[in-house]
Amino acid sequence: MDRLDEINAFIAVADARSFTHAARRLEVSSAQVSKLVARLENRLGARLLNRTTRDVSLTDIGRAYLDRARQVLEDFATLESSVSEQSGPRGLLRLSAPVSFGAAELVPALLEFAAAYPDISLDVTSTDRMVNLVEEGFDVAVRIGLLSDSSLVARKLAAVRMVTCAAPDYLARTGSPTTIGDLTAHEAVIDTNLADPTLWRFGVEGAPADVRVRGRLRFSGAPACVAAAVAGFGVTRVPAFAAAEALRAGRIKALLCDFEPEQIHVHAVYPHARHLAPKVRAFVDFLARRYAGEPEWHQGWS
Template identity: 85%
Template sequence: MDRLDEINAFIAVADQRSFTHAARRLGVSSAQVSKLVARLENRLGARLLNRTTRDVSLTDTGRAFLERARQVLEDFQSLESSVREQAGPHGLLRISAPVTFGTAELTPALLEFAAAYPDVSLDVSSTDRMVNLVEEGFDVAVRIGQLGDSSLVARKLAAVRMVASASPDYLARAGAPTTLEELAGHTAIIDTNVPDPSLWRFGVNGAPRDVRVEGRLRFSGAQACVAAARAGFGVTRTPAFAAAEDLRAGRLTALLCDFEPELIHLHAVYPHARHLAPKVRAFVDFLAKRYAGEPEWHKGWR
């Protein structure tokens, strides 16, 4: 096992071109990574890496060794996976999920999964930051919207509508916008968890139409925006799952539904692997089954 640890450390350093980044990826100290690589080089009697104060690069010997080392590690992981397949899903599953979706929708699903798979432990990180799954040691992430990392495997789980909404009290005072031009004159409650928060995208006859909005309340999260809209401060625009409960109860009114933009989607993403760990496969399959068909967050308010 020590030799596999050495090989794993060497591959991580070669991939990251940094002992520090390799240590972060492996969840150990830089000193431990350096020790493992040095021990490997001493045992082989060859220098595998060139080290400078600014960079780490492969020697010719290291480049040749890297290809074989990857194969050895993959073969060992395949062997482990074949045994795990027989044992069924188990072990620690580290999950990254967006804050609002995690609170509003994912937590009940996670509890159902935990009940169904008692041999799997869950470590769930709720963050709207785009985490690096490999470097930060996550097994799977739940993401909404555009996917930027093509090195990950993505499985589409469900569609998500963006919905503009306001409270009946606000609409009684300010009137309900029926056109996109009218919307621009209303007080907006802005969710800053998007690249251009003041630009709301709608659709007109299948073509995108952007509306520039203004407002004095800005929050980095859909839940706070929904709460402010519920309190009558203006019009907000959030994913449907954040507002669905208030829309169904009549505390909010959906606006401009005829100008719906292209749907965004919910995905489960995970790193490429020749043999997917049973715990990851079980979790992704569980989510796909749970969110199959029309999502609950689209029902009862349109």
């Protein structure tokens, strides 16, 4: 088992390019990781990593060894999983999820999952930061929108409409926009989590169309934007799951529905592995079943 610990430490450092980040992922000290890698190099009689004060990189021998080392660990994981699968998924599942989606939609699903799989423990981090799953030791992440990391496996869970909306009393004062160009005359409540917060993208006759908006209220999250819109401070544009409850209650009204852009999607993403851990497979399959069909956040208001 000591040799497997050495190999695991080496892979973690190679992936993270840092002994500190590898130690965080493995939940041990940096000194312990350094000791394991040094012991592996001494036993092999070869230097696997180049170390500087700012960076860690693979030597040519280390790069060749890394591929075989991954296979060894995957084979070992396959062996253990073949036994654990007989008694069902179990163990600790570390999950990263966006703050707004977690608060609005994911928490009820997580509680259902926890009830259905009592042998799986959940450690959930709610953050809008794009975490590095491998470096930070997450098993799976829920992400919304475009996926940029091609090194991860992605499973589409659900579609999400981007909804432009405002309170009836605000619209009574200002009038309702009928074209996207009308938004330039309105006060916008801006979600700074968007890549370009003041550039709102729509679709006009099947083609993308952008409009630059302005507003004095900015929030780093859709729930606060919805609350401001309900209070009559202006027009906001948020994912449907964040606005659905207020839309159904009539506290805000959907606008410019004929100009909505293409829907974005919710994905479950996880690192490539030749043998997927039963706990990860169980979780991703559960979410896929939970969100199958037309999402509930699109129903009851449009």
